[in-house]
Amino acid sequence: MKKITVIGTGYVGLVSGAGISDFGHHVTCADIIESKIRLLKNGEIPIYEPGLHELVDRNVNAGRLSFTTKVDEAIQQADVIFIAVGTPQSDNGEANISAVESVAKSIGKNLNSYKVICTKSTVPIGTGNIICELIRENMVDGGEFDYVSNPEFLREGSAVKDFLWPDRVVIGASSTKAFNIMQDVYRPLYVNEKPILHTNVATAEMIKYAANAFLALKISYINEVANLCEAVGADVHLVAKGMGQDGRISSKFLHPGPGFGGSCFPKDTQAFATLSRKKGVPMNTIDAAITTNNIQKTRMVEKLKNLIGSDFSGKTIGILGLAFKPNTDDVRESSSIEMIQSILDEGGKVKAYDPIANKSMQNIFTDLNYLHSWEEACDGVDAMVIMTEWNEFRGMNLKKLKKVMKTPLVLDTRNILSMDKLSEYGFQFDNVGRKTVL
Ligand code: UDX
Numbered sequence: 001m002k003k004i005t006v007i008g009t010g011y012v013g014l015v016s017g018a019g020i021s022d023f024g025h026h027v028t029c030a031d032i033i034e035s036k037i038r039l040l041k042n043g044e045i046p047i048y049e050p051g052l053h054e055l056v057d058r059n060v061n062a063g064r065l066s067f068t069t070k071v072d073e074a075i076q077q078a079d080v081i082f083i084a085v086g087t088p089q090s091d092n093g094e095a096n097i098s099a100v101e102s103v104a105k106s107i108g109k110n111l112n113s114y115k116v117i118c119t120k121s122t123v124p125i126g127t128g129n130i131i132c133e134l135i136r137e138n139m140v141d142g143g144e145f146d147y148v149s150n151p152e153f154l155r156e157g158s159a160v161k162d163f164l165w166p167d168r169v170v171i172g173a174s175s176t177k178a179f180n181i182m183q184d185v186y187r188p189l190y191v192n193e194k195p196i197l198h199t200n201v202a203t204a205e206m207i208k209y210a211a212n213a214f215l216a217l218k219i220s221y222i223n224e225v226a227n228l229c230e231a232v233g234a235d236v237h238l239v240a241k242g243m244g245q246d247g248r249i250s251s252k253f254l255h256p257g258p259g260f261g262g263s264c265f266p267k268d269t270q271a272f273a274t275l276s277r278k279k280g281v282p283m284n285t286i287d288a289a290i291t292t293n294n295i296q297k298t299r300m301v302e303k304l305k306n307l308i309g310s311d312f313s314g315k316t317i318g319i320l321g322l323a324f325k326p327n328t329d330d331v332r333e334s335s336s337i338e339m340i341q342s343i344l345d346e347g348g349k350v351k352a353y354d355p356i357a358n359k360s361m362q363n364i365f366t367d368l369n370y371l372h373s374w375e376e377a378c379d380g381v382d383a384m385v386i387m388t389e390w391n392e393f394r395g396m397n398l399k400k401l402k403k404v405m406k407t408p409l410v411l412d413t414r415n416i417l418s419m420d421k422l423s424e425y426g427f428q429f430d431n432v433g434r435k436t437v438l
Contacts, residue, residue: 001025002185005078007071007103009036011047011159011263012120012152013084018052019163020082021059023188029067030074040067048329048356051160071103075110080185082150083107083131084120089267093274095124104131108138111145116178118148122208122268124275128172128201146178149201151208156262157327168195172204209272213286216265218253220292226256226433227299236433237415256432258335258387258413259296261324266293266333297335300385300413301342303430307409308383312348318381318405320374321388321414322354322361329357331364335413336387340365353377355390375404383409389416398425 002025006017009031021027031037039046043060045053059065068074075081085099100121107117117135119128132147139145149172154162169186173179179198183190190196199207226236236256244251260266269290276283305311324334331337340350344365351369352361358370371377374393378384378401386393394416402408402425410422410429422429 002079002181003077004028004080004082004185005030005074006082006084006120007031007074008083008085008099008121009033009040009046009067010084010086011049011156012154013082014040014045014047014056015049015052015154015159015163016082016084016120016152018055018059018065019160020185021062021065022055022164023186025064025185027059027065028074028078029065030069030071031067032069032071034069037067037069049159050157050327055160071106072110075107075115076112078115080116080118080181081107082118082120084152087121087123089270093270095122095267095271097123097127097130100127100131101134104134105138107145108135108143111135111139111143114144114146116148116181117145118150118182120150120152122151122212122264122271123149123205124271125202125205125209128174128205146173146175147201148173148178148182149204150182151204153208153211156330157325166194168197170197170199170204170207172199172201172207174201209268209275212264212268213272213283213289215253216260216269216293217285217289219255219257219260219265220289220296222254222256223259223296223432224292227296229433233435234433235435239433256415257296257389258300258339258432259293261333261335263330263332266290269293297338300335300411301339303413304339304343304383304385304411307411307428307430312343312346314347315343315382316349316351316380316406317343318374318378318384319350319352320354320377320384320386320393321357321390322352323357323388326388326390329360331357331360334387336361337364339385339387340368351377351379351381354388355392357388375400379404380406382407383411385411386414386416389414393417398422398427401425402427 004020004025004027006013006029009029017027017029036046083103087095087097090096128147128149171182229236240254243249244254269286273286322331322336343350353371353374398421408427410427412431415431
């Protein structure tokens with residue numbers, strides 16, 4: 001069993017730390033934010049992620065998982081150190097790696113034996129070299145380490161499952177010794193014959209960006225197809241189905257909607273595009289995916305206006321779903337932000353409800369009218385918009401909905417309501433890329 005330290009207890013760090021301890025290793029999760037570590041030590045989880053609480057509890061109780069703010073000590077005692085701190089987008093579109101650099105310096109200062117230093121954070125291609133240099137500059141003579149890039153592909157809302165049952169593990173290792181150690185870390189996956197791809201560091205860093213940007217591209221593509229479907233009277237769901245049945249295309253990530261959001265796609269596509277321009281090899285496809293995504297968000301606002309038949313002044317709109325996708329409380333880059341902002345800017349009012357993300361959205365819109373159920377959020381409204389495909393919205397009682405709304409206007413940006421039922425109950429509605437009753 002290896003002694004592992006994971007630095008950074010955000011989505012990636014916490015899920016990875018808990019997951020690796022579940023593989024049987026002794027894991028210390030370290031963070032400089034005392035409030036986070038205090039919560040974790042008290043058995044609480046600072047983020048909402050299905051299955052994470054159980055995973056953490058199980059491994060803490062088994063004595064394999066612990067939490068500390070003593071980052072230096074945690075580095076000294078580890079065989080393998082995972083860097084999983086945040087890399088937010090800076091104003092110039094590049095990822096801000098200052099937290100990663102600071103961790104690299106600490107690792108250098110505390111390098112008391114051979115260690116594998118492994119980056120899980122999504123970092124710009126070439127960051128591996130910067131990290132190695134910073135470690136070398138700060139370490140005392142004779143320090144020894146190997147560097148590995150081991151990008152994470154976990155999705156919020158199913159991160160635990162993605163970690164424990166990944167499609168593949170990418171290990172960009174600078175030496176065979178380091179690759180073998182990392183393979184040992186992931187031993188249960190290796191034994192179960194999950195593909196473990198050995199590459200060099202730059203290739204591993206590239207795989208992460210290329211994969212995320214491709215998925216974002218796929219979403220923007222289907223969103224544009226959806227918009228054209230509206231113009232020609234086609235149904236985008238059947239188009240996506242027909243496309244997805246071609247094994248070369250696959251049906252995944254062909255669901256049209258109000259534009260992608262979250263902590264990864266918007267940031268990673270920007271960083272990828274910025275890097276490509278900097279290297280003189282522009283990625284026109286990714287630039288287009290970003291532009292299309294911005295347009296899609298605005299398009300949803302225009303759709304709502306068309307449905308209402310005027311601008312938003314004096315209107316009250318019920319917004320159902322604030323998170324950028326279901327099963328998370330994360331509202332970062334969520335399309336609901338642009339929708340809400342546009343309504344407020346034009347003098348409209350918003351009644352908002354999300355099963356778990358009301359609190360997160362309060363950090364962005366402090367004074368919004370947040371409700372505790374979809375019925376309350378739709379009570380007396382001029383129109384209702386579904387922004388996130390939570391299951392409880394899929395099954396909503398349309399008869400009841402019609403009764404509580406002032407005017408039966410529905411914009412379903414996730415295409416989750418039955419168009420037949422909406423018509424049957426006399427709603428006027430719109431959606432993305434399907435038949436519209438206006
Ligand atoms: C993504 C990647 O899937 C994951 O591999 C990577 O590690 C991090 O980024 P995440 O941001 O958690 O994960 O969510 P994901 O399920 O990929 O959805 C991202 C956005 O795309 C959401 O706003 C979602 O609503 C949207 N989306 C996704 C669509 O609009 N259509 C789809 O078909 C799929």
